Amino acid sequence: MWMTERLHLHLSPGDVANRLELITKVYGLDRAVEYFDSMPDQLKQQQCYGSLLKCYAEANCVEKAEELFEKMRGMGMASSYAYNVMMRLYLQNGQVERVHSMHQAMEESGIVPDVSTTHTLVAVLRKKKTLVAAYVVAEDIKAIENVLEKANSCNSMYMCRIGVLLKMNDMVGAEKAYEEWESKHVYHDSRLINLLVDAYCKEGLMDKAEALVDQFIKKGRMPFANTCYKLAGGYFKVGQVSKAADLTKKALASASNEWIPDLTNVLMSLNYFAEQKNVEAAEEMMSLLQRLVTPTRDIYHGLLKTYVNAGKPVSDLLHRMKKDGMEADEETEKILAGEVH
Template sequence: MNLFVRSNPSLSLHIHGVLRALCFSTDTTAISHSLNRRISMVEDPKVPIIPVLEKWVQEGQVVTNSDLKHFIRKLRKIHRFSHALQVSQWMSDQRGHNLSPGDVAVRLDLISKVHGLEQAVTYFNSVPESLRGLEVYGALLNCYAHYKHLEEAEATMRKMREMGFVRNVLSYNVMLNLYYQMGKYEKIQVLMQEMEKWGICFSNITYKILLNAYVATSNIEEIKKILMKMEADPLVSIDWYAYVVAANGYLKAGLIDKTLTMLWRSEQLISGKSARFACETLLSLYTAVGNKEQVYRVWNLYKTKGRSLNSSYLCMINSLLKLDDVDGAERIWEEWVSIVKCFDIRIPNVMLSTYSKKGLWEKAEAFVGKIVASGIKIEASTLDRLATGYHVGGQMLKASETIKKAISISQPGWEPNVYTLAACLEYLKGREDVKKIEDLLKILKEHCHSSSVSYDRLNSSIIDKENLCARALDHMEGEDQALNGERPAATEFEDKNSAEI
């Protein structure tokens, strides 16, 4: 009996399509031939959506401008920006709809996302002055901020001031977040003073941007002040994330007691759809504090709230491994194995990475053997980690054979651990095994076209051959962090109100 059920790509696409159809459907009967459904089924952004609309009209069916705007909103919501832009353009070009400032703002945003900033600016310049109101300038400001074009964003903000368009919090939030993202903290203070001068009330987003900025600068006193203002502001509903950001600030400052207090306050506010993300964030922060007892408590509490997802198991296993609780991580792994429906390669990979770091190559070898025996098709990234484990454990012949196999089954764009690969080549050169060297380089040339794993680079001074083992482990750890999605201490805030201008 297989331990795992491998995720089926075609089944996943079918489920994905059904979910999108449900997202589009406004009719509880979900008529199979509705325009909603037809649009939802065209998922490939390279496939034009216009023929679907035109066929609908040719069949004698009715589609109103209100319907089209509804489709645009839904398409934007699920990040099908190219299709949303096509509908927007068809609405005006083929249907003769006169665009409102709101329509123009939406199109400007879509052009920026689909074709880039330059074309968005070109479109803005083509818009008649009569339509360039608050919504359109606000969309332009968002575009510049998204691409971190500071000077252009500031110039747009000045223009909006001149036209009397900045007497609301949305534009200020865009600029505050831009300054925070670019580390221009002194400009944040100037903008706050301006908001106070004009009597512009802070929103939840404003406070969170400020909290993150003060955490970035380790300004503990300002973190305290912002939290006090949020708690006292009747117009703001403080949530779990605000306390998590503050907890991270206190943790950076080494104030463990205050960190734990903030985490406890955060936990009291967790509810609804954000519960999973919130609990994973708490797990990561309690791990950073080094409090294993709280990690287990949060995990057990989270499991009572419904089905745990792969990402949650990955987060818990990562947390226990960072706390050097390998036995605990193995227990969670076994629990995951017993319930998993869709196999997530990141979870066994993080276990393999730990075995490799500890030189437990026999354990890593047995672990991979169990996965293969369960019927799961092994992936290159898994064998790459096993090869590194062999490397650390001094089993260089096995390392060479394993990394060769990893490369041979790899997908386009994948690259092996260049330091483990270099160590394998050094080993084979030392043995004067020309045949194995040629075989490995042949497979490398066939499957890996990136210069970062080229033969010249492997033999150059760029690769420090005196520290290949340590460098291989560092490379593997960095790759794990990138793939596993380490919980960020701060988030780039998007004001949902401004997004729908």
């Protein structure tokens, strides 16, 4: 604050709002309230009140937050941000019904909900998932869908909607939501297709999963590498190991350097190559993987099993393994002795 005072710089409401949060973090809530009270009325705009409300909520001062919120409502400053702060405050205190009451008050006041509103309602649904009463869950989903209809169309909204429907095992509803997203020509995002692909793979619905990806590609879009990786996992699950291994290689080949894959598919592919005694395929997978991550001991052991089964010399491979900081251990010796296949 000394720069403002010494250089007589003019503060904006945004400056005050930022300082309130900073003072709370450094000096505590009481000092922030003192600072707010010391500000001239013309600087106490919606941003500043919203910032102070957030400070109260983060300190879990429910009564003070409620008092300030009512004051803001009386001054016409209760935006979607203020409602969302109160909803999250009630949620963190386990007051689920008060979250619903606040959401209802928001609707009655004509305040347009946003992504944060939806996230809070989804969190409420997760808290309630152990309850037996089906109507409670149904009401939650209805509330979320109402928010989605009123809010601007965006990918994060549809991700929330599809994710909630899949958690409730409503595959048909999730498919309809995906089709709606497609029809609105919203910016195409592979994360949405991944939600459905993942759900299909878990259920073993591989025809549906592959058809969805094919349709996505035919429309000129490029799915993420992990979309292909999810498909591979699905094919491993249904026992189509050869196809799964091919898709795993395809995923690794198309991946950007930032992607760090789960190694489950790679290990299952290496086991398959070991059974087939296919050293060339195993080495190709190792090469693709090394672009993304340093091979683990399990990966090296998978490759080593392939060499041993194929009757190939292993000295160079053991040297590579040692170069990556892995000395031979008991498992390595068992593989070399042919005790592990």
